[in-house]
Amino acid sequence: MAASISERDERSPAVFATGPVERRKAFVDRLVQVALAVIVLLVVLPLVAILAHLLIKAWPALTWSFLVKNPTNYMTAGGVWSALVGTIYLVLFSLAIATPIGVLAGIYLHEYAGDNWATRIVNLAVMSLAGVPSIVHALFGVGAFVLFAHMGRSVLAASCTLAVMTLPVLITSTREALSAVPRTFREACWNMGASRWQTIRTIVLPNSISGILTGIILQVSRTAGETAPILFTGAVVFVAIPDTGLRSFFPYGIWDRCMALSYHLFILKTQVSGVPESFEYGTAVVLFGLVLSVNLISIALRVYLRSRKKW
Amino acid sequence: MTARYGSKVALRDVSFDIMAREIFGIIGPANSGKTTLLKCINRTIDFVPGAAVEGAVRIEGQNVFRVGNVYELRRQIGMVFPLPVGLPLSVYDNVAYAPRMAGVRNRATLDALVEECLRQAALWDEVKDRLKMLGTKLSGGQQQRLTIARALSHRPRILCLDEFSIAVDPVTTMKIEDVLLELKEKMTIVLVTNLVQQAHRLADRVAFLNDSQLIEVGPCDVIFSEHPAQQLTFDYVRGHFG
Numbered sequence A: 001m002a003a004s005i006s007e008r009d010e011r012s013p014a015v016f017a018t019g020p021v022e023r024r025k026a027f028v029d030r031l032v033q034v035a036l037a038v039i040v041l042l043v044v045l046p047l048v049a050i051l052a053h054l055l056i057k058a059w060p061a062l063t064w065s066f067l068v069k070n071p072t073n074y075m076t077a078g079g080v081w082s083a084l085v086g087t088i089y090l091v092l093f094s095l096a097i098a099t100p101i102g103v104l105a106g107i108y109l110h111e112y113a114g115d116n117w118a119t120r121i122v123n124l125a126v127m128s129l130a131g132v133p134s135i136v137h138a139l140f141g142v143g144a145f146v147l148f149a150h151m152g153r154s155v156l157a158a159s160c161t162l163a164v165m166t167l168p169v170l171i172t173s174t175r176e177a178l179s180a181v182p183r184t185f186r187e188a189c190w191n192m193g194a195s196r197w198q199t200i201r202t203i204v205l206p207n208s209i210s211g212i213l214t215g216i217i218l219q220v221s222r223t224a225g226e227t228a229p230i231l232f233t234g235a236v237v238f239v240a241i242p243d244t245g246l247r248s249f250f251p252y253g254i255w256d257r258c259m260a261l262s263y264h265l266f267i268l269k270t271q272v273s274g275v276p277e278s279f280e281y282g283t284a285v286v287l288f289g290l291v292l293s294v295n296l297i298s299i300a301l302r303v304y305l306r307s308r309k310k311w
Numbered sequence B: 001m002t003a004r005y006g007s008k009v010a011l012r013d014v015s016f017d018i019m020a021r022e023i024f025g026i027i028g029p030a031n032s033g034k035t036t037l038l039k040c041i042n043r044t045i046d047f048v049p050g051a052a053v054e055g056a057v058r059i060e061g062q063n064v065f066r067v068g069n070v071y072e073l074r075r076q077i078g079m080v081f082p083l084p085v086g087l088p089l090s091v092y093d094n095v096a097y098a099p100r101m102a103g104v105r106n107r108a109t110l111d112a113l114v115e116e117c118l119r120q121a122a123l124w125d126e127v128k129d130r131l132k133m134l135g136t137k138l139s140g141g142q143q144q145r146l147t148i149a150r151a152l153s154h155r156p157r158i159l160c161l162d163e164f165s166i167a168v169d170p171v172t173t174m175k176i177e178d179v180l181l182e183l184k185e186k187m188t189i190v191l192v193t194n195l196v197q198q199a200h201r202l203a204d205r206v207a208f209l210n211d212s213q214l215i216e217v218g219p220c221d222v223i224f225s226e227h228p229a230q231q232l233t234f235d236y237v238r239g240h241f242g
Helices: A002-011 A020-061 A064-068 A081-112 A117-131 A134-148 A155-179 A183-191 A196-225 A261-270 A277-307 B034-041 B070-075 B091-101 B107-120 B140-153 B170-183 B196-202 B231-237
Strands: B002-005 B008-011 B023-027 B051-054 B077-080 B158-162 B188-192 B205-210 B213-219
Touching: A020 A277, A064 A081, A064 A277, A081 A117, A081 A155, A081 A196, A081 A261, A081 A277, A117 A155, A134 A155, A155 A196, A183 A196, A183 B077, A183 B140, A196 A261, A196 A277, A196 B091, A261 A277, B002 B034, B008 B034, B023 B034, B023 B196, B034 B158, B034 B188, B070 B077, B077 B140, B091 B107, B091 B140, B107 B140, B107 B170, B140 B158, B140 B170, B158 B170, B170 B188, B170 B196, B188 B196, B205 B231, B213 B231
Parallel strands: B023 B188, B023 B205, B077 B158, B158 B188
Antiparallel strands: B002 B008, B002 B051, B205 B213
16 A cells, blocks of 8 residues: 555655645744744843843852841841841741631632622622732731731731732632632532532542642742832831841741841832942842742642642 | 523423333433433532522432432432543542542442442453552543442442443443443433434333423333334434434
């Protein structure tokens, strides 16, 4: 059979020849591909430029001691340790508050809530909340947590404010992760007499946990970078904290005000004179590095969990 | 019985009896309400947003819409759907799922049950050496038999199959059909199928649904004879529409 096919090819080579329509098609295809690639380059370019700019400007300050030393001499010397610890505090506390609420609410909305007007209103509220500017969250935090709940300006009040800000995104990402589990799995379980919660516990959660975790981790980077919500609720220009020992890792109580990287950067740039430029950029690099490393963890986690995907 | 999804009527005044230990075939074109009927029997229609049912499905006199323990009801009814659904668990855990959810913990009991169900579903010989493998990694035909083993694992009195052979090769289909004829000794089987010949081969009695309505129900020989009670039935069985 093979022989007869090649024979035919030799006799009528025009069978697979490209006509004008085909040539045009190939050309346009090529054009679109190149154009899209150029646009992708345009997206990547600013990122690389920012990173290079930051690193070059910050280079003199980038030492280990900059990371682990507290600011001294009216913040013109030393490092960023107290601000770094403050940011980590805020991220951990706000996620500790937001994660259980956000994930559980997401589970309810996706697995239990019926499709009725009440659910639609809640969904609309969640979506609108996600669109609220962070400075508005800040004002809400002042009213609700600092004043009304008598938390004062504190780590707790700032964390609560950040938690409110991250909640809608957490709810949404949880719901998306859950909807990636096919409905047929749930139906199969229900048909065998499993309750909704049994189904969620045994089938739905184990297979959506990667998506849920990714959503949580992405909120770490967002929380770490925000300045506005902590501005009036808990961030402070300067706190003297111990330089060494265990206390340097746990310098703040939940009722204390704390420093934070983003706010520290803002202060260095606008409020303090005589700060070496490399310090400002160094702070930015530390913040950027923190966010980037957290994102890398999330990507690694996603790749790992996807490799174990079971269907 | 009448069933609606919102304003759309899926079943209109459907009424018939199914005898114990028979294979009851339900035939009819797409969208005639066959699947809805099954969902009413084990009340998984409860999970469909906007669905409403009037009337009753009675199993040994008990209306399923009034039973207190809906989980026990669903365990009494085995369900098999058109596309095989292997849960993302091992073959063993797939079959042990329902007993576990019902509270069975004893390892020996589970082992025995898993083997028995897999044997009944004509799958044991193919998977006995890889019970720990993911059920989703089996071939389509094997997964469908896994689904049947799973449906048997809660020891149902009624087994419902919804167009089980759609995604299954002919050899597996024949295997499953033999399984069904064997199971008939022990339980009632409701077989929804769009393959008229399959209903002819297996069913004792057949109901014909069309456009949400029950057109005719009767013994297999009558439905597939030259003279069923309704002309519509004759036309459908002879492939004139649907």
